């Protein structure tokens with residue numbers, strides 16, 4: 027069987043934030059690919075570099091950030107594109123949704139107008155056509171009474187509805203890739219489940235690729251096909267969700283999984299507590315950055331940088347993975 031060509035291909039992505047003489051290596055050589063209709067989750071504790079990775083893809087990092095590596099969308103290299111080209115691409119080929127929908131929406135414009143906006147800008151629809159299409163999109167994301175809702179303002183909608191509106195805006199121009207950064211963290215558990223179900227359906231129906239950033243392993247188990255476990259800016263383990271959750275090889279993944287959530291388990295399962303903190307690095311790692319918190323660390327872990335390499339049926343970056351190489 028020939029593998030499905032990926033829509034998004036990221037190679038050796040690096041992000042450094044530079045402020046005066048302070049440098050933070052937020053992303054340290056991350057590589058992955060996402061195929062159409064596939065959900066890839068990025069998971070890890072706070073400060074692991076998940077948002078920096080997502081923001082780098084969309085070209086939305088602040089000027090203090092230095093990006094290296096390659097980001098290819100279909101056959102196009104995005105790294106190095108100017109702000110104008112990136113702005114043209116955002117909302118058309120790649121869209122992003124964030125954690126807090128209420129602060130992402132404009133409070134003084136009706137939601138219909140906000141959904142219509144990318145259709146006018148990117149697809150060149152007339153005001154009337156864009157309004158009509160906006161109502162269809164509001165309906166498609168599961169908001170009842172879409173004609174009336176389109177005339178309302180964000181404060182008249184619940185948090186869950188606002189996130190549905192954000193999704194309608196994001197998918198309006200049928201992007202190839204959707205990047206969702208903690209899209210359900212600010213919502214009630216029951217609303218979370220329906221929003222995730224909506225995202226999953228849209229990915230399947232439209233053949234989009236979804237990059238889903240989350241702290242929540244239960245969400246990963248329920249929604250994602252593949253997962254990257256990040257630690258201190260690096261991918262420590264990545265592969266198919268079912269395989270990786272069934273046979274975690276990296277001590278960090280094993281610690282996170284704690285009471286392992288398997289597909290179908292409690293959706294609110296959170297990362298297990300691991301004593302210690304994620305280090306902020308000034309440059310590329312020279313050793314295993316997890317060694318200081320790892321119960322299985324050996325002398326070489328503090329000297330050598332482990333690289334991502336096949337272990338079983340997925341990849342792990344550990345000198346002494348569970349079960350050996």
Ligand SMILES: Nc1ncnc2c1ncn2[C@@H]1O[C@H](COP(=O)(O)OP(=O)(O)OP(=O)(O)O)[C@@H](O)[C@H]1O
Nearest residue numbers: 043050052071072073074075076077078079088306
């Ligand atoms: N604008 C910035 N300037 C300087 N450092 C930053 C900036 N944004 C992020 N960082 C640093 O980069 C590292 C990775 O941060 P990032 O926000 O990507 O992590 P995260 O895994 O998404 O965390 P969270 O789940 O809390 O959002 C952290 O050490 C963080 O302090």
